[in-house]
Amino acid sequence: MSADPVTEEPINADATFEPLLEAERAAAADAAHDQRARGVLRFYELAKKQEWQVRDLPWGEIPPIPETRAGASTEKKERRRAVWRSVITQQLQADELAVQMAGQLLNMAPHPEAKLYYSTMVQDEARHVEAWLKLATEAGGTAERDPHLDELARMTLEAETLEEKVFQMQVFFERLIIPRFRLIARSARGTILEDVCNRLTIDDGIHHSSGVAYERVLLEHASKETKDRLIKAANGLLPIFVEHALWRPKERAWIGNVMRETDIRRLQEDVTDGIRMASSLGLDVSDIRLPFAA
Ligand SMILES: [Fe+2]
Numbered sequence: 001m002s003a004d005p006v007t008e009e010p011i012n013a014d015a016t017f018e019p020l021l022e023a024e025r026a027a028a029a030d031a032a033h034d035q036r037a038r039g040v041l042r043f044y045e046l047a048k049k050q051e052w053q054v055r056d057l058p059w060g061e062i063p064p065i066p067e068t069r070a071g072a073s074t075e076k077k078e079r080r081r082a083v084w085r086s087v088i089t090q091q092l093q094a095d096e097l098a099v100q101m102a103g104q105l106l107n108m109a110p111h112p113e114a115k116l117y118y119s120t121m122v123q124d125e126a127r128h129v130e131a132w133l134k135l136a137t138e139a140g141g142t143a144e145r146d147p148h149l150d151e152l153a154r155m156t157l158e159a160e161t162l163e164e165k166v167f168q169m170q171v172f173f174e175r176l177i178i179p180r181f182r183l184i185a186r187s188a189r190g191t192i193l194e195d196v197c198n199r200l201t202i203d204d205g206i207h208h209s210s211g212v213a214y215e216r217v218l219l220e221h222a223s224k225e226t227k228d229r230l231i232k233a234a235n236g237l238l239p240i241f242v243e244h245a246l247w248r249p250k251e252r253a254w255i256g257n258v259m260r261e262t263d264i265r266r267l268q269e270d271v272t273d274g275i276r277m278a279s280s281l282g283l284d285v286s287d288i289r290l291p292f293a294a
């Protein structure tokens with residue numbers, strides 16, 4: 001290994017993935033010209049183009065997760081591996097739930113353009129699960145599940161309207177996971193984990209933007225009652241979201257204490273961002289109850 005001073009390498013995944021930005025611009029123009037459904041179709045085309053396979057990853061050529069430096073004690077090495085296993089487990093859990101939700105969206109969506117699009121999202125989420133499972137095996141197994149994430153998924157799966165589900169899953173959750181993938185990728189340079197996170201950054205970018213485009217279609221003719229229900233559901237979801245955002249598995253409890261202030265700041269940004277998204281979709285957000293002091 002070279003002893004070069006550490007230089008900040010660029011992130012491999014393009015932070016502004018041009019084809020996605022193009023599709024977003026085109027979908028916004030479609031919406032402006034009253035052709036919202038065409039916007040959803042653009043993400044179907046993009047998703048097909050972006051499809052990848054788990055076998056495309058360089059398994060066996062680079063380490064699955066970051067390796068602890070050679071001189072470290074066995075105990076330290078094991079503690080580090082446990083941290084990475086818990087990181088992988090949280091993402092595996094999220095993608096297992098995402099498969100269920102994408103399947104539900106595919107079944108429920110009445111628009112043919114949306115059905116086409118969701119057929120790709122079900123496959124994407126299933127492939128993400130496949131990648132995390134293989135990575136978990138390579139890293140020595142899985143760890144503790146986040147009970148609050150299971151609860152959030154249950155609430156979204158049991159939500160009554162399609163408008164609520166698309167908002168919660170795609171407009172809110174798919175968006176906030178993207179910076180998390182960037183953070184993991186940055187601390188896992190030169191590993192399969194980094195590669196997976198970079199691919200998921202792009203996939204989830206498409207999942208989010210397609211959801212925004214479809215939510216525009218759905219809300220165009222939605223009744224006041226449907227819109228009010230969406231805000232009411234958000235108020236029910238937010239306190240659980242806070243618990244999820246601040247939860248740490250025991251392997252990372254020590255990091256949790258150090259990171260608590262950062263977690264709280266990020267949580268506030270995520271919630272504020274979600275409210276901004278809701279407002280840009282024409283929803284009345286004045287009844288949203290912030291789960292923290294503004
Ligand atoms: Fe996913």
Ligand SMILES: [Fe+2]
Pocket residue numbers: 098125174203204207
């Ligand atoms: Fe996703």
